Amino acid sequence: MSRGFESHTLRRLREPRPREDPVSQTTKPAKRGRHTVARHGELKSPHPFALLMRFVGIVVAVVLVSGAGVAAYAAIDLTQSFTNGAVALEGQDAVPPDIGAIEGGVNLFLAGTDACEPEYAGYFGDRCTGADASGELNDVNMLVHISDAPRRVTVISFPRDLMLPIPSCTREDGSETSAMSKQPINSAYTVGGLSCVVKTVSQLSGQNIPFAAKITWGGVIELTNAVGGVEVCLASGIRDKYTGIDWPAGNRTIQGVEALQFLRTRHGVGDGSDLGRISNQQQYMSRLGRKLMSEDVLSNPATLYKLATTAVDNITPSQSLANPLTLVQIALAVKNVPFDEITFLQYPVVGDPSDPNKVVPDEAAAEALWAALAANQPLVITGEAGSNDGVVVVEPTPSATTSATPDATPSATPTPGGTPAPTDTAIELPDSINGSTLAQETCSNGNLRGTG
Numbered sequence: 001m002s003r004g005f006e007s008h009t010l011r012r013l014r015e016p017r018p019r020e021d022p023v024s025q026t027t028k029p030a031k032r033g034r035h036t037v038a039r040h041g042e043l044k045s046p047h048p049f050a051l052l053m054r055f056v057g058i059v060v061a062v063v064l065v066s067g068a069g070v071a072a073y074a075a076i077d078l079t080q081s082f083t084n085g086a087v088a089l090e091g092q093d094a095v096p097p098d099i100g101a102i103e104g105g106v107n108l109f110l111a112g113t114d115a116c117e118p119e120y121a122g123y124f125g126d127r128c129t130g131a132d133a134s135g136e137l138n139d140v141n142m143l144v145h146i147s148d149a150p151r152r153v154t155v156i157s158f159p160r161d162l163m164l165p166i167p168s169c170t171r172e173d174g175s176e177t178s179a180m181s182k183q184p185i186n187s188a189y190t191v192g193g194l195s196c197v198v199k200t201v202s203q204l205s206g207q208n209i210p211f212a213a214k215i216t217w218g219g220v221i222e223l224t225n226a227v228g229g230v231e232v233c234l235a236s237g238i239r240d241k242y243t244g245i246d247w248p249a250g251n252r253t254i255q256g257v258e259a260l261q262f263l264r265t266r267h268g269v270g271d272g273s274d275l276g277r278i279s280n281q282q283q284y285m286s287r288l289g290r291k292l293m294s295e296d297v298l299s300n301p302a303t304l305y306k307l308a309t310t311a312v313d314n315i316t317p318s319q320s321l322a323n324p325l326t327l328v329q330i331a332l333a334v335k336n337v338p339f340d341e342i343t344f345l346q347y348p349v350v351g352d353p354s355d356p357n358k359v360v361p362d363e364a365a366a367e368a369l370w371a372a373l374a375a376n377q378p379l380v381i382t383g384e385a386g387s388n389d390g391v392v393v394v395e396p397t398p399s400a401t402t403s404a405t406p407d408a409t410p411s412a413t414p415t416p417g418g419t420p421a422p423t424d425t426a427i428e429l430p431d432s433i434n435g436s437t438l439a440q441e442t443c444s445n446g447n448l449r450g451t452g
Contacts, residue, residue, distance in 0.1 A: 083322040087212070090170050090195045092202065095210045095320045099329045102210065104374060105147040106333070108321070109198050109212040112140030112220075113189055120218040123257055138189035138197050138214070143205065146333050147376045150424075152341045153334055154373060157278055158201065159349060160186040163358045167203050169196035184358065189214075194316065204361070206370060211326070212318040219314030220263070221256050226310040227297070229255030230288045232262060233441070235392045237448030240268030249446065259284070269444050270390035275346070275359075276445075279386025279434070282344045283442045289342070290438065338439075343379055345369070345435035346387055365430040378426040383434040391442035 099106050115136045116128035127133070141158040161184050168179040169192030177192050188197040198212045215223075224230065231253045239246045243261045245268055254262050263281050270276025297303055320326065348365035352358035372379060385393050436442060 083317075083319075086317050086319040086322040087172070087194045089198050089210070089212060089318050089320065091199050092210050092320075093208050095326070097325075099326065099333065103148075105145055105376070106330070107207050107209045107211070108144040108146070108330070109201060109209045110140075110142045110144060111138045111189065111194060111197050111212070111214040113137060113214055113216050114139050115216040115218075117216060117218045120221060123260070124217070136189055137186045138194075139186050141185055141197065141201065143201060143207065143209070145207075145373055146330070147373070150341075150376070151333055151337050152343070152376065152378075153337050154343045154345060154379065156345050156347050156369070157282070158185055158347045159274060159278065159359055160184065161274060161358050162347070162349060163352050163355070163360050164200065164204055166191060166196070166200050169193075169199055171196075194318070198318075205366075210318075211321045211330075213321055214316045215314055217260065220260050222310050222314050223307070224255040224259040226307050227255075227288070227291065228303075229253040230259065230284060230291060232284055232287060233394065233443035234446050235443035236446040238265060238268035238444060238446035239448055240265045242267055247446075249448070268447050270386075270388045272447075273388045275349075276386070276388035276390035278346055279384075279388065279390030279442075280444050282386065282436060283391050283444060285344065286436065286438055286440070286442070290339075340437045340439040341378070342438040343381070343435060344437070345381070345429075345433055348430065348432045350432075362430075362432050365432045368430050369433060372427045372429060375427060377424050380426045380428045381433065381435050381437075382428050382431040385434070385436045385440065385442055386445075387434045389445050392445050394441040394443055 096102060113136050114127070116124065116133045121128035121133070137160075139160045141160070143156045143158070145154045145156070146152075147154070163182050164185055166180045166183045166188050169177045169188075171177065171192050172195075177196070180191075183191075185197075185200065188200045192199075194212055194214050198209050201207075202209045231251050233251055234247060234249045237246075237248045243265045245261050245265055263284060264277075265280070266272060266274060266277045269280045291297060292307075297307075348362035348369065349359035350362045352360045385391060
């Protein structure tokens with residue numbers, strides 16, 4: 001299989017391909033939103049991977065709370081390594097000893113960077129041999145919000161070519177950078193490291209972000225190997241000469257370099273845009289999340305320890321996240337959250353009027369999103385399950401559907417006096433905010449539609 005990857009100098013737009021009928025009766029096109037966003041050309045570096053970091057902190061922390069023997073060994077051995085190189089975050093509030101004391105919930109930022117590490121650089125062609133090989137961009141940017149009780153998890157992905165102000169940042173050597181009024185979000189790491197990325201997103205969102213971590217290309221390869229691969233679904237085949245993929249429709253277990261190829265493919269799914277790629281990557285993360293939370297993983301101390309050792313070897317945390325007690329608290333906070341309360345969203349954007357290859361914030365929709373998180377009510381996604389036709393939604397088969405009870409709608413719990421307690425009022429998000437929940441299943445909408 002070819003390992004050629006798409007050129008980092010390619011910047012032409014992709015024309016949308018016509019939609020065709022679904023490949024089978026088990027899939028349907030994801031709901032289309034009403035807002036059109038420009039498709040994007042390639043930026044200076046290829047998109048490395050997407051959403052793997054979403055569960056990495058949980059994986060490390062689960063080891064510390066999973067079993068007495070493993071936890072004791074991990075707490076002593078792993079967390080010492082995890083603190084090495086930890087990054088101080090600039091401009092964020094001090095972290096209290098108990099994350100439950102943080103009002104409004106807890107925010108954790110996760111970044112993925114395209115570092116050309118020597119042991120993996122051969123996989124990435126021109127990106128790691130040209131003039132930009134020494135650079136490092138934050139091509140993956142996710143804000144994980146863990147709400148107050150009742151606990152809910154909302155993961156917000158920011159497109160790498162989102163144009164926004166980057167504030168003045170303090171580098172690790174103590175030098176100060178200049179503020180910039182409009183730059184792509186994925187340049188923030190180059191400007192001032194992980195702390196500058198967090199400060200940029202904090203300024204954009206108005207959210208305090210006390211915890212953060214980053215992972216590189218090599219980390220993705222090692223972590224997917226450690227979990228034994230992830231089974232993804234291809235509603236139609238994918239062929240992408242830039243990432244070396246030529247795969248037929250159907251289920252496929254991918255790991256290592258194949259996982260990275262799948263997460264990086266842009267031309268192979270949807271309309272060929274970066275936003276379509278993000279939707280495809282969310283399928284991977286949803287299936288990875290279900291695997292990590294399955295009994296096969298959680299009940300296997302050896303697998304848990306392997307995942308943890310791999311994670312600490314491939315993650316750079318903030319100093320606030322390096323505390324093992326904090327990791328345990330985060331794990332305990334999210335371990336019982338229902339799948340339908342773990343929501344993956346794309347930050348709402350519109351086309352940049354000054355550059356068709358870029359996007360800018362949809363400020364009204366973003367304001368509604370932050371208000372919904374502050375209210376801590378169930379979220380209703382009215383937009384697409386995935387942007388730009390990157391995925392299709394899998395319909396449950398009759399055999400997989402459980403029988404409905406006479407009262408299928410959850411009822412309020414009666415109070416001692418007999419009056420039902422009030423139920424949470426769901427909040428409908430604007431239809432320009434796309435996403436899905438961990439309870440939903442999607443399949444890649446590959447470019448070989450109708451060919452099977």
